[in-house]
Amino acid sequence: xxxxxxxxxxxxxxxxxxxxxxxxxxxxxxxxxxxxxxxxxxxxxxxxxxxxxxxxxxxxxxxxxxxxxxxxxxxxxxxxxxxxxxxxxxxxxxxxxxxxxxxxxxxxxxxxxxxxxxxxxxxxxxxxxxxxxxxxxxxxxxxxxxxxxxxxxxxxxxxxxxxxxxxxxxxxxxxxxxxxxxxxxxxxxxxxxxxxxxxxxxxxxxxxxxxxxxxxxxxxxxxxxxxxxxxxxxxxxxxxxxxxxxxxxxxxxxxxxxxxxxxxxxxxxxxxxxxxxxxxxxxxxxxxxxxxxxxxxxxxxxxxxxxxxxxxxxxxxxxxxxxxxxxxxxxxxxxxxxxxxxxxxxxxxxxxxxxxxxxxxxxxxxxxxxxxxxxxxxxxxxxxxxxxxxxxxxxxxxxxxxxxxxxxxxxxxxxxxxxxxxxxxxxxxxxxxxxxxxxxxxxxxxxxxxxxxxxxxxxxxxxxxxxxxxxxxxxxxxxxxxxxxxxxxxxxxxxxxxxxxxxxxxxxxxxxxxxxxxxxxxxxxxxxxxxxxxxxxxxxxxxxxxxxxxxxxxxxxxxxxxxxxxxxxxxxxxxxx
Amino acid sequence: xxxxxxxxxxxxxxxxxxxxxxxxxxxxxxxxxxxxxxxxxxxxxxxxxxxxxxxxxxxxxxxxxxxxxxxxxxxxxxxxxxxxxxxxxxxxxxxxxxxxxxxxxxxxxxxxxxxxxxxxxxxxxxxxxxxxxxxxxxxxxxxxxxxxxxxxxxxxxxxxxxxxxxxxxxxxxxxxxxxxxxxxxxxxxxxxxxxxxxxxxxxxxxxxxxxxxxxxxxxxxxxxxxxxxxxxxxxxxxxxxxxxxxxxxxxxxxxxxxxxxxxxxxxxxxxxxxxxxxxxxxxxxxxxxxxxxxxxxxxxxxxxxxxxxxxxxxxxxxxxxxxxxxxxxxxxxxxxxxxxxxxxxxxxxxxxxxxxxxxx
Numbered sequence: 001x002x003x004x005x006x007x008x009x010x011x012x013x014x015x016x017x018x019x020x021x022x023x024x025x026x027x028x029x030x031x032x033x034x035x036x037x038x039x040x041x042x043x044x045x046x047x048x049x050x051x052x053x054x055x056x057x058x059x060x061x062x063x064x065x066x067x068x069x070x071x072x073x074x075x076x077x078x079x080x081x082x083x084x085x086x087x088x089x090x091x092x093x094x095x096x097x098x099x100x101x102x103x104x105x106x107x108x109x110x111x112x113x114x115x116x117x118x119x120x121x122x123x124x125x126x127x128x129x130x131x132x133x134x135x136x137x138x139x140x141x142x143x144x145x146x147x148x149x150x151x152x153x154x155x156x157x158x159x160x161x162x163x164x165x166x167x168x169x170x171x172x173x174x175x176x177x178x179x180x181x182x183x184x185x186x187x188x189x190x191x192x193x194x195x196x197x198x199x200x201x202x203x204x205x206x207x208x209x210x211x212x213x214x215x216x217x218x219x220x221x222x223x224x225x226x227x228x229x230x231x232x233x234x235x236x237x238x239x240x241x242x243x244x245x246x247x248x249x250x251x252x253x254x255x256x257x258x259x260x261x262x263x264x265x266x267x268x269x270x271x272x273x274x275x276x277x278x279x280x281x282x283x284x285x286x287x288x289x290x291x292x293x294x295x296x297x298x299x300x301x302x303x304x305x306x307x308x309x310x311x312x313x314x315x316x317x318x319x320x321x322x323x324x325x326x327x328x329x330x331x332x333x334x335x336x337x338x339x340x341x342x343x344x345x346x347x348x349x350x351x352x353x354x355x356x357x358x359x360x361x362x363x364x365x366x367x368x369x370x371x372x373x374x375x376x377x378x379x380x381x382x383x384x385x386x387x388x389x390x391x392x393x394x395x396x397x398x399x400x401x402x403x404x405x406x407x408x409x410x411x412x413x414x415x416x417x418x419x420x421x422x423x424x425x426x427x428x429x430x431x432x433x434x435x436x437x438x439x440x441x442x443x444x445x446x447x448x449x450x451x452x453x454x455x456x457x458x459x460x461x462x463x464x465x466x467x468x469x470x471x472x473x474x475x476x477x478x479x480x481x482x483x484x485x486x487x488x489x490x491x492x493x494x495x496x497x498x499x500x501x502x503x504x505x506x507x508x509x510x511x512x513x514x515x516x517x518x519x520x521x522x523x524x525x526x527x528x529x530x531x532x533x534x535x536x537x538x539x540x541x542x543x544x545x546x547x548x549x550x551x552x553x554x555x556x557x558x559x560x561x562x563x564x565x566x567x568x569x570x571x572x573x574x575x576x577x
Numbered sequence: 578x579x580x581x582x583x584x585x586x587x588x589x590x591x592x593x594x595x596x597x598x599x600x601x602x603x604x605x606x607x608x609x610x611x612x613x614x615x616x617x618x619x620x621x622x623x624x625x626x627x628x629x630x631x632x633x634x635x636x637x638x639x640x641x642x643x644x645x646x647x648x649x650x651x652x653x654x655x656x657x658x659x660x661x662x663x664x665x666x667x668x669x670x671x672x673x674x675x676x677x678x679x680x681x682x683x684x685x686x687x688x689x690x691x692x693x694x695x696x697x698x699x700x701x702x703x704x705x706x707x708x709x710x711x712x713x714x715x716x717x718x719x720x721x722x723x724x725x726x727x728x729x730x731x732x733x734x735x736x737x738x739x740x741x742x743x744x745x746x747x748x749x750x751x752x753x754x755x756x757x758x759x760x761x762x763x764x765x766x767x768x769x770x771x772x773x774x775x776x777x778x779x780x781x782x783x784x785x786x787x788x789x790x791x792x793x794x795x796x797x798x799x800x801x802x803x804x805x806x807x808x809x810x811x812x813x814x815x816x817x818x819x820x821x822x823x824x825x826x827x828x829x830x831x832x833x834x835x836x837x838x839x840x841x842x843x844x845x846x847x848x849x850x851x852x853x854x855x856x857x858x859x860x861x862x863x864x865x866x867x868x869x870x871x872x873x874x875x876x877x878x879x880x881x882x883x884x885x886x887x888x889x890x891x892x893x894x895x896x897x898x899x900x901x902x903x904x905x906x907x908x909x910x911x912x913x914x915x916x917x918x919x920x921x922x923x924x925x926x927x928x929x930x931x932x933x934x935x936x937x
Binding site: 029031037038040041132134136191192196197209210211212213214215216218220232233235237238239240244247248250251253254450451452453454456457460490492493494 | 608609613623626627632702703711712774775781783784788790793882885891892895899900
C-alpha cells in the first residue's frame, strides 16, 4: 500500500512538470473560452451561434464599421471586429437608394482585393433563398444590390426602411472569386461547402487556423491585414461549462474569460472578480448587457390560441385572458413585487431594473422613464378596482373575481401558472421571489420550471398564463415589430407570443421605419414614445438587464474594451509571456 | 459453437430493432426540436423556421422519420419513362424539401442505417460516421487506460484481500471499495480537479492536450498529464468492483477440495494462491468483460464531459442537448452493437475458459 501511494504521488509530481511545460505554449497568443459547443459553420451567411459569430468578426470583412463607443454605424474609422469597407454613404431624397463608397486597400489573404462585387455576390446568395441563412430580414426591404465598380455599391430599396442600414451589415462578406466557382450556379450548395468548416480565404485580422472538435478553434495572425497585427493568434478553448472556464482563467491556463462575443463572468463571481482586479490580479471591464429578463403575460385566451390577424390582415378575435387581459391587473402585479429583492436575491445584485423594452445599453431605450416601484397597497387598490378582492379576510387564500372583473367569471380565484426554463438559476430564484411576494397580497402563483424545449413549445404555442424568459443580443435599433405588433402574433412560431395589440405602437414602429432622412434623433424620439406606451401597457413585465463583465489576464496588454465590443483594437493587443 | 454464435446473432436482430425503435421514440418524445434550439430569436421568422424544419424533416410524423432513418429513401425512386433517370417517387414517405424552396425533392440521397448510412448531423452538417470516427480514438485512449488501471490494481487487491481475509488490508480495501462505488464519479472528478488542478496545480483542468495554433495533439507520452485524472476517476468504480469480485471468487476457490489437496501435497502457500486459486478465480471474471466494456463507455459519457475530454461520450452529451438526432442515434446504434457483441463474447469466453460449461 505504501508503495502504491508513493507511485501515485510520483505520477502526480512528474505530471506537474509536464503541465508546466505545456502551459507556456500559450505565449503570445490570446486564449479565450467557450462553453457553447464547437463552431460548426463559419460561413458568415449561415453561422448562428455565439462562437461562430465571434469567429466571423475576425475572419470576414463587413460593409461598415460599428463605432465601438456609440455602437452606431460609422463612416470609415476602425473596428477590428468589423473590418468594414465603407468610407462613406449617401441616401437619396426618397430614402430608396443607398450609395456606398468603399475603401480600395483591403485584400483577401490570397492577395485578391475585397470589392463591392464580393458584397453583391454575398447578397445575391442570400437573396436567392436557397441557402439556410437566417439573415433574411434584409430581403423585405431591399430590391437590388449593384456593384457599379470595385469601390461603389448601390442598394435600391422596395420601400423606405431606416432599419436597412443595420440589416445590410448583418452578415460578413464572402470572397466571390473562391466561392462562386464552387457553386456551379447553384446557391443552395453554399450550405454544403467544405469552406464553411475550413474558411481558408478570409480578410480579417486573423486567418483560420484549425478546429479540433470539442477542444479548440484557433485563428492565426493575418500577415496581409491592412495594418500590422500584433497577436500571434487567438485560440478559443472549448470548455464544458462556465465554471470550468473561470477556473482555467484563474489558474492561468487561458488568459481571457469567454470569447469576443460573450463576457462569461457569472453574476455570482462578479464581486470577487472586482476585488481581485482591484488588487491587480487581472483586468476587468463591466457594462450593462444588451439583453433583458422579463415575464410575458398572455393577454389572450390560452384555451383557444389564434393568430393576431387573418390571412387578409384583419384582426382576429383572440379572446381575453381572464386575469392578464386587463391592463390594471398587469399594473397591479408590477407593483406587488420588490425589485430590489429580485435583483439582490436572484441576480446577485448584478443587474439593473428596466422600465420597458430594451436595456440602457441600447440607444432606443428611454432611461428617463421611472420603472415600476414596489407598492403593495397601490397594487391591492388597483386589483380591487379591477374586480379582484379578498372575500374571506384570509390573506392565505387567493383573491377572487367579483362582477366588476372585466374578463374573469365572478368567483374565479386569482391564481396563475408562471413558467420558466429549468437550469437557469437566476430565473428560478426570481420566480420564487415573485411567487412568495405575490402570495403575500393574495395572488397564488403556481411556479414551474420546464426544460427549454418544452418551455418554447408552450411559449410559441401561446399556451401559458405567464412565462419568464430572457432575450440577449438585442439590436441597437429597438424596432421590435415582430414582438409587439400583430405581424408577429402567429401561433406556433411568432414572437408576439403574448398577443399584444396597440395600434398606436404599430403606427409608431411604421413611422420610425420610414422616417424621411432616418435621422437618429427623430427615430429615437419615436422609440421613446413606444417605450412609454409599453411601460404602461405591460405586455411584458419588465424585470432587469444583467451586468456583463469581461476579464483578461494582466498579460493581455493594450486592451481597449467597449460594451459588447471587446476587441475593437485586436490588432494592437500584445500578450506578454 | 458456430451454431450457438449464429443463433445468438439471429436472436440479436429483434433486440437491435427494439433498441433502435425505443431510442428513436424517446428522442422523438423530447419536447422542442433542433430548429427551435438553433434559431430561437425574434428576428427569425416563423416561416423561416418552418422552412428549415422541412429541410431536416423533423416535422414529419414519428413513423416516417423513423423509417426514413432506418431504411433510407433512395429505393422509393423509379424511372417512369425508361430513360435511365429516376424521375418519380413512390409517395410512401413525405418527401424532404432539402433546399427549402417549398417543393419536395425526389428522394434518393439517404440510404438508411441498415445500409450503413447514418446520415448527417443536423448541427455539425457532417456525416455522423465521420464525427464518431473522429471521437473514437480519444474515448478508446481513456477507456483502455482506465481498464488497464482497474485491472492492474483491482485484481491484485481482490486476491490479496481474499488470501488475507479479515486483515487490516482486507478491511480497508473493502471499505474503500464501497466508498468508491457509492461516490458519484462526476462528483469525484470535480473534487479531484479542484484539489489537483485548481489548488495544487499538478494537472490541467481539462482537455486532452495543450493549446496550439495548429491544433495538433502530440503523442500520448507527451501529454499524459491530461489523462491522469479522468482515467483514475473512470477506473474507480471498476477497480472497486474487480477487487470485490475477485475477493469473492478467490475465497470460493480457496474452499474447494482441490486446494485442500494441493495443501496436502505440500505445495507452498504462494504456489497454492497464485497457481491454483488465482487462475481458477479468474474464470467467472471473464463473464464480466462484456458488461465492463459497456460500462466503461457509459461512464465515459459523464467523465468526458466533466474533464472536457473530446471523446464519443462528449459528442453524445452535446448531441443530446442539441437534439441532434442522427448523431445521438448513431452512437446509440454503435453502443447497442457493442453491448450485444460484448455479452456474446463473455458467454463464449466462459465456455473456452471452463470446459465444464456447454452452450446450448
